[in-house]
Amino acid sequence: MFLLILSSARLRDDIKDGLKNTFPNEEFHFYKNMKEAKAYLNQAEILLSYGEDLTDELVAESKELQWIMVISAGLDRMPFKALEKQDILITNARGIHKTPMAEYTISMMLQVSRKASLLLKNQKQHTWNRKVPITEISGKTLGILGTGAIGCEIARLAKAFNMKTIGFNRSGHSAENCDVIVDREGISTLYGESDFIVNVLPSTPHTYRFVGKNAFSLMKQNAVFINIGRGKTVDEEELITALQAEKIGHAVLDVFEKEPLKEESPLWDMKNVTVTPHLSGISPQYQERAIEIFCDNLTLYRNDKRKEMINIIPYDRGY
Missing domain, CATH: 3.40.50.720 (NAD(P)-binding Rossmann-like Domain)
Structure with a gap:
């Protein structure tokens, strides 16, 4: 059975094509922001996000959501209490910066x-x-x-x-x-x-x-x-x-x-x-590095090896 994977992060076209080619049995829905992605949020099992577009209300609507991959390292805007309540797994792109x-x-x-x-x-x-x-x-x-x-x-x-x-x-x-x-x-x-x-x-x-x-x-x-x-x-x-x-x-x-x-x-x-205007982490390789972590974790997730996934974020620590 396919996984419905939703992205509210603006990804490059070549990144999106690479994901679909690497995981042909999954259903990907790519959007530029959460406003566009929201319609599928109650159906998605996995969400790709920059971690700045989720609220308690949106989490409550996410009935099927099991895992959020935050393709950045910063998590200070994540609604951790709401995510913990629904036992939603959180990983991030720690290390890519x-x-x-x-x-x-x-x-x-x-x-x-x-x-x-x-x-x-x-x-x-x-x-x-x-x-x-x-x-x-x-x-x-x-x-x-x-x-x-x-x-x-x-x-x-x-x-x-x-x-x-x-x-x-x-x-x-x-x-x-x-x-x-x-x-x-x-x-x-x-x-x-x-x-x-x-x-x-x-x-x-x-x-x-x-x-x-x-x-x-x-x-x-x-x-x-x-x-x-x-x-x-x-x-x-x-x-x-x-x-x-x-x-x-x-x-x-x-x-x-x-x-x-x-x-x-x-x-x-x-x-x-x-x-300088918050640019120390900017790199043309940013998305490739983040998606590489996601791909490795998605393979583990698919094989029921969630404990082996990297960059799992504890709710109480928040980073």
């Missing part, structure tokens, strides 16, 4: 250290200045808040520059390519010793404004803070205060508490801030 986000992090560390923005400004002004205070990242210390797939990939690339890596996670368990691991009790060590601190924390009740006044007070005066996790994990007002007082050296911000960042935000014009 590690390559672009790690490259973004290393590139930003280099840009700040080598004063790329000032060099470009000098070029536009035809200014020949060999006294630009550039520095190296080699041999420096990198603190990583969140040692999942992305954090560990950042640590791996940092090793090419002979950097010391300090990772943070809640349990204090070891993580690949991290020289030292700290939990919440030891996090002051990470803040105090790191020349660069990258935040990759997910958005959960435990991480709301996790990086705040105390964290910034512990950082080195020349520390570079990079946020590619979630905007809500950082106290934005305290960050602005720390930057204005030059308590830290620089902030590279790809995510914000409210997006898009308001035009009147002081962050836009601060000389010690680099703003």
Whole structure:
């Protein structure tokens, strides 16, 4: 018997054709958004979604739904209580962002250290200045808040520059390519010793404004803070205060508490801030990588091997 698989995620035509060719015995319904897909939601057994279009009401209507594949890593908009009530399996595309986000992090560390923005400004002004205070990242210390797939990939690339890596996670368990691991009790060590601190924390009740006044007070005066996790994990007002007082050296911000960042935000014009519009995870290989995970899991699902599926999300944890 075929499975009715519904997609409310806008997928490329070649991806859709590939799915139909790989699984010819399944019935796929592809739509651009949930508004279009909603008509089939009460019949679908599997839903492909970006994880931003489900509500408690829609879940209640999904009488046949058994599994949701979220083709992104972020799950902060998922109605977990409603999904748990109906015992709907949730998987996501955790891990697919590690390559672009790690490259973004290393590139930003280099840009700040080598004063790329000032060099470009000098070029536009035809200014020949060999006294630009550039520095190296080699041999420096990198603190990583969140040692999942992305954090560990950042640590791996940092090793090419002979950097010391300090990772943070809640349990204090070891993580690949991290020289030292700290939990919440030891996090002051990470803040105090790191020349660069990258935040990759997910958005959960435990991480709301996790990086705040105390964290910034512990950082080195020349520390570079990079946020590619979630905007809500950082106290934005305290960050602005720390930057204005030059308590830290620089902030590279790809995510914000409210997006898009308001035009009147002081962050836009601060000389010690680099703003990018939530693009660190963007890659032309994004959908291929997400769908590869889905295909592997669909094969397991079809063979009643649900416990072997990867990236299963616990309701209570939410990531």
